[in-house]
Amino acid sequence: MKKTFILIIGLVLFNACHKNDPATAASIEFEEPILNDTIHYMDSLHAEGSIVGNGKMQGFSLYFIDAASGTILESENSSAVESEYAFHSHWHNVVMDTTVVTVKVTVNLDKNGAKSTAERQVVCLPQ
Amino acid sequence: MKTLSLVLLLLFSKGALACDICGGVGPNASIGVLANSQFHTVGINNTFRQFNNSLNGIVHTQTTVCQHDLAFRWQVNPRIQFHCMAPYTFIQRKDVFSSNLNQGIGDVQLLLNGTLLKQHDTTGSTTNFISIGAGLKLPTGAYNKGILMYQNLYPGTGSVDALLIINGFRKINKVFGLQMEGSYCRKGSNQASYKYGNSQQLSISAIANKKLSTYRFLANFGINYDHFGASIVKNEALAVGQNNAGYQVQAKLGFYLLTHRFMWSMIAYQPLTQNLNNGQTTTRNTIQFNIQYFIKNKS
Numbered sequence: 001m002k003k004t005f006i007l008i009i010g011l012v013l014f015n016a017c018h019k020n021d022p023a024t025a026a027s028i029e030f031e032e033p034i035l036n037d038t039i040h041y042m043d044s045l046h047a048e049g050s051i052v053g054n055g056k057m058q059g060f061s062l063y064f065i066d067a068a069s070g071t072i073l074e075s076e077n078s079s080a081v082e083s084e085y086a087f088h089s090h091w092h093n094v095v096m097d098t099t100v101v102t103v104k105v106t107v108n109l110d111k112n113g114a115k116s117t118a119e120r121q122v123v124c125l126p127q
Numbered sequence: 128m129k130t131l132s133l134v135l136l137l138l139f140s141k142g143a144l145a146c147d148i149c150g151g152v153g154p155n156a157s158i159g160v161l162a163n164s165q166f167h168t169v170g171i172n173n174t175f176r177q178f179n180n181s182l183n184g185i186v187h188t189q190t191t192v193c194q195h196d197l198a199f200r201w202q203v204n205p206r207i208q209f210h211c212m213a214p215y216t217f218i219q220r221k222d223v224f225s226s227n228l229n230q231g232i233g234d235v236q237l238l239l240n241g242t243l244l245k246q247h248d249t250t251g252s253t254t255n256f257i258s259i260g261a262g263l264k265l266p267t268g269a270y271n272k273g274i275l276m277y278q279n280l281y282p283g284t285g286s287v288d289a290l291l292i293i294n295g296f297r298k299i300n301k302v303f304g305l306q307m308e309g310s311y312c313r314k315g316s317n318q319a320s321y322k323y324g325n326s327q328q329l330s331i332s333a334i335a336n337k338k339l340s341t342y343r344f345l346a347n348f349g350i351n352y353d354h355f356g357a358s359i360v361k362n363e364a365l366a367v368g369q370n371n372a373g374y375q376v377q378a379k380l381g382f383y384l385l386t387h388r389f390m391w392s393m394i395a396y397q398p399l400t401q402n403l404n405n406g407q408t409t410t411r412n413t414i415q416f417n418i419q420y421f422i423k424n425k426s
Contacts, residue, residue, distance in 0.1 A: 029183075031182060048182060050183045076225070078223040078224050080223060085185065085187070086181060086182035086183065086186065086187035088187045088188060088222060088223075
């Protein structure tokens with residue numbers, strides 16, 4: 001009985017330790033925007049999805065980028081240390097010309113700068 | 128005191144709250160009533176609600192709503208009561224990126240309630256009671272006029288809503304009674320053509336009533352069912368998961384202490400089952416603290 005108890009405690013601790021290991025990879029899934037979606041003027045570009053790491057991650061960033069110029073139209077950052085995130089953000093389309101906008105998610109896998117990224121592109125229409 | 132002990136405390140406990148296009152929904156209906164009282168009342172109702180928004184089971188947003196209502200009740204005549212409730216709302220939304228706090232005067236609600244049936248036993252205690260009411264929610268609070276996201280960050284909805292409510296009470300024995308309430312709220316559109324879905328609420332509660340010295344103590348325990356229709360924009364339905372549609376069932380436990388001039392109450396709601404926004408929104412516990420002052424009706 002005593003050995004079983006020690007074994008269970010050991011497994012729990014082992015498992016708990018591994019859950020706090022730095023992530024080496026992350027799965028980034030977009031629910032929205034849909035690939036190559038068209039966003040009308042004054043409509044909202046909705047970015048939503050989830051990030052699941054194989055360990056603890058050191059935060060992530062979400063960017064709305066003008067694909068042609070590389071200009072960051074808007075960005076948001078989270079420094080929360082978690083093994084999974086859900087992201088949810090909006091950017092309001094006020095472009096003056098037809099613009100391809102890249103929605104990019106960059107995850108900080110560890111404290112040494114390892115990153116994982118995923119992106120989606122949409123077409124934003126002017127007035 | 129005897130008048131108060133007769134009892135159904137028609138005190139607005141929940142108002143029609145603005146909802147988050149990405150998230151939470153609030154019950155529309157009111158509960159209870161001191162419908163058989165001949166007192167006017169004035170009071171403060173304080174409601175604290177929380178809900179989470181999640182994706183694939185991962186929470187990305189937590190919203191806390193603190194609503195403080197200045198509530199009046201005017202006993203027009205023995206059968207008619209007029210209610211007015213003016214809210215002031217604090218809404219805090221925390222997501223993975225940031226935290227926002229919005230506050231302001233909310234949408235004022237007006238309700239006219241009429242007694243259809245009121246029967247007494249030989250002691251003067253109410254045995255059967257039915258009332259029906261109709262009301263309006265007016266767009267007095269700030270609301271989201273342009274961008275159709277984060278509706279819940281505003282204390283108002285910008286729409287005129289109509290409320291129909293029916294309330295019944297039946298005395299079971301000297302201590303216990305049964306209270307039932309049903310309500311329907313028809314939502315209007317705001318200037319941005321955003322319209323919350325119509326909502327219905329059903330509730331049933333057992334009420335215990337006990338005299339303690341010069342005080343009167345009431346407790347009620349019951350179940351609330353809320354159903355929310357889908358929100359629409361410019362007559363087009365929003366996508367599933369963003370339209371606030373769904374239902375929730377909550378257990379309710381309330382305690383009321385009636386003194387000579389005041390009624391103090393605390394009501395807690397515990398979600399039992401729910402499916403809001405296709406499971407992406409989860410209502411957490413709700414708690415309410417109220418105080419009402421009774422004004423003798425001289426008419």
